[in-house]
Amino acid sequence: MNTLKKIALIGQPNVGKSSLFNRLSNKRIAIVSDIAGTTRDVRKNEIEILDRSALLLDTGGIDETNDAIFSNVKRKAISTAKDADIVLFLVDGKNIPDDKDKELFYELQRLGKELALVVNKIDNDKELERLWEFFEFGIDEQNLFGISVSHNRGTKSLIEWVYNHLPENPETVAKLQEEQRRKELEDEFGYIDDEDDFSTETLENIEDEKIVDDSLVNVAIIGRVNVGKSSILNALLGEERSVVSDVAGTTIDPVDEMYEYKDKKITFVDTAGLRRRGSIEGIEKFALMRTKEMLERANVALVVLDASRELTDLDEKIAGLVDEYGLGTIIVLNKWDENMDTFQKIEEEIRRRFRFLSYAPIIAVSAKTGRSIERLKDKIIEIFENYTQRIPTSQLNKVIEEAVIRHSLPSPNGAYLRIYYSTQFSSRPPRVALVMNKPQLLHYSYKRYLVNFLREQFNFEGTPIHIIARGKNDKMGDEEYLER
Structure with missing residues (x-):
């Protein structure tokens, strides 16, 4: 398999890198805003241009300030450019060329990459005349492009230039x-x-469930701001991928990062920190919406809590999102090295507050020291396998029969209830159908009993189990898929 060529988008804040990233990706991935410095991490997306493919990298805006965050961003952006094969350096066509842009451009030239100077925000023919001012960068005419991403002007020529620098796939x-x-x-x-x-x-007669690749694991990292989600991601990956800062809300866009571990391809989604609804303004509204989008396509969620601080109602609400989307779940206690309480004491508090996640294991880690990070990696694989497992029908029926013998089915108002047979009709999470004579009379408390009994017989740690009662002639509808 050929390694994809990498294309890096570099430039100062608010020059349109995220918009161009979305255009080349042909879908909205990066958050786009007029607020300078919205993008702080490196996003990656595989793109196809006709018969050629590439890996597109969108870097944080480079800004020469003393701010620690932007200092880290610049270092990461230059590092990304060094690792890329093609560099698109974006500047703002509304402004005249400045020394900062030239200095950055010359630094990129010295890397010896395929380099294009992309002048964005050239919205009409009159503004196109300003393009000549940018020849003072010393760029060849065939490598200079005046475009307007928002007006879709000039992008065709740029895409053709990129296409010609990519090998056939x-x-x-x-x-x-x-x-x-x-x-x-x-x-x-x-x-x-x-x-x-x-x-x-x-x-x-074919089961209505898509065939999916059980080697692909999507992991969403979720938690309120400044609990250390990016630090945990970096520790799991063994490299500095996310910009890490003590400033709350450093991560704004969720960022995907994939690596292979024990024959699994694990994609981590570093979700934006969540704050109370009243304090969510501007960019963070997009971030909250994007977090939910990521949960929709995740298999496993890491609910990150700060072990050095008391749990809050917001922690419960965030954890409730994971329960709502029916994901395999691990509760991660970060900053354990800063806490003096016993694990048992904190575990009791978590179990009391998060009763709806009683099936989720709790792992205390320290992203700073690397404590229990390897254990967390192994647990992610285990929970995913639990989340995707299928119990053979014969084995499942035997267990359900045993459960009914131990605790008879209720007889509401004298009605006789009978389970004809049971089957696991889907996974992700596991869903079990009980085919009965009077499914509407089965009380939720008995379903809960069956769920607990199944957990005693099979390893369903970290995953919810949905039990649906249905009649012999009932069809499995969407509302049953959503039933708890």
Whole structure:
């Protein structure tokens, strides 16, 4: 497999890097705002331009200030440029070239990369005349582009330039050739030559669950501001990926980072810190919305708590989001080295407040010292396997029968309840259907009993279990998928 070429977007704050990142990615990933310095970390996204692919890197805005955050951002941005094959240096076309831009551009030139100077915010033909002022950078004409991302002007030429600096992707070429072949067959003969010809009857008998790759794990890192989410991510990855600062809310955009561990491809989503709703303003409204988007596509969530501080109602609300999305869950107590209380005391408090996450393991770590980080990695894999496991129907029926023998089904108002059979009809999280004579009369307390009994028989640590009662002729609808 060929390694993808890397394209780095570099420039001062508020020159339009995130907007260009979204344009090249063909989807909205980075938060876009007029507030300078919105992007602080490095985001990555694989892009395709016709038959060629690349890894696009969006860096934090470089700003020559004494602020510790931006100092870290500049260092990370330059480091990203060194690691890239192609560098797009963005400047603001509304302003005249300044010495700061030139100094940064010359520093990038010395790296010896394929380098383009991209002058953004050239919104009309009159403003295009200012493009000539940027030739004082010493850039060749074929490497200078005047564009307006917001007005979609000039981006075609830039994309063509990038395309010409990328190698062909054999897999994409083959895919395009196959699509062309299928289109020609359809145009000429009115059909596509699929080998499999399923009848409608056969399709109705196939379980309605997508086949997914069980080697791919999406992990969302969630918690209120300044609990150390970025520090934990860096510790898990073994490198400084996120900008870390004592300033609350340093992470604004969620940032994806993937690495392989024990035959799994783990993608970490470093979500923005959450504050009380009354204090969420401007950018953080986007961040809260994006956090929920990340939870929608996550499998496992790390609920990060600050062991050096008392738990708050906000911690409970944030943890409630994870329960709402039905994810595999690990409660991570960070900054354990700063706490003098016993683990048992804090564990009791967490269990009291987070009763809805009673299935979630609690791991005390220190991102600073690396304590229990390896254990946390192993636990992520274990919880994901629990989250995706399927119990054979024969084994499940045997366990349910045993549970009913130990604790008989209730008889509400004298009604006789009977379970004909049970089956796990989906995973992520595990969902079990009880096929019964009177499903509407099964009380939630008995479902809870069955869930606890299943946990005694199988390793479902860290994952919710949903039990749905249904009649023999009932179809599994969306509302049942959502039932607790």
